[in-house]
Amino acid sequence: FIDIVNFQHSAGAWNFFLMPLGFGLFIITMIAEVERIPFDMPEAEAELVEGWWTEYGGMRWGLLFAAEYMRVWAACILCTVFFLGGWSAPFAGLMGNLGVVGVVWNDLIPGVVWTILKSLFIFLIFVWARASLPRVRTDQILEFGWRYLLPLSVVQLAITVALRLWFYDPAGLGSGSAWDGGSGFFWLVPLVVFAISMAIFVVYSIDEDKDPPSRPYHVHTVEPAGTHVAGSGHGGQRVGKTGMR
Known part of the structure; x- marks a missing residue:
């Protein structure tokens, strides 16, 4: 952890600007x-029976709830x-x-x-996701x-390797110019990478297709109970509400 922080400080740019895709x-x-929501499969907070938490109450439930937020803070x-x-x-450097x-x-x-x-800034992202996004299914x-x-x-791994091989200058590590791309401008590579990443994100975020997406698997039609005639197979006769057909 110390080496990661020291590298970002010495190189003159946070990894967030070099790897916005990796950050997301x-x-x-x-x-x-x-x-956490929307991936709360084990706890199912949105359900009436809240997963395995339903077995606890009072202070024990409070400790479990506090432990969940401790995990969130550790992730932040x-x-x-x-x-x-x-x-x-x-x-x-600027300040x-x-x-x-x-x-x-x-x-x-x-x-x-x-x-x-x-x-705290990262924690606000967790809170926003919990309040805004619906729960998703396992599939x-x-x-x-x-x-x-x-x-x-x-893709992020390939981008990181390319940045390290072709745009990183070890000589500028102590002066904060390791990502200047040889131009003398300290933030050239981070700003270019971040701008391109945000442009791609905005383009792909615009949903021009208003139709809801189809399910990722085929749904098989099941014959209603009581309508199948024995020995007729799938192409045989069915008994509908109006009689035999």
Whole structure:
């Protein structure tokens, strides 16, 4: 964890700007890992019988509820360390040129305060997802994971390898210019990657097809009870409400 935070601070850019796709994938998987809505399969908070939590009440239920939010907060801290620079102050290099303001920003505010503030921002994403998104079925989760999350993870891995091989400058690691792409502008590569990622996200977020998507599997038609004639097979006679046909 320390090496990850120090690398982001020394390189001059958070991993969030270099890997926005990875950030989104990590948030989605963490929501599923801590079993929050819309991936609350074991607990089923939206159901009348709230999963295995229905066996508990009073203080025991309160402890389980508190443990769930502790898991959420731990996921937020992990996301802060991996993508948001951990305990380092945001824009430390730019704020350091502002005299007294830079001293207060970089030196007087403890790192634990920055960690809590960044984690709180991630926590708000968890709260927004819980309040806005409906619960999904198990087959929808599996389809979403195999069809989208896994291929996008491979794409993110390829992008990370390309950035590391062709755009990373180890000589600028200490001065915060490791991602300048040889241009002298510290944030060139992060800004370009982030802008392209956001443009692709906006384009694919515009749903021009207003028709609801079909189910990912074929639904077999089942004959209503009492309408099948023995020995006739699927193509035989049926008894409807109006008689034999």
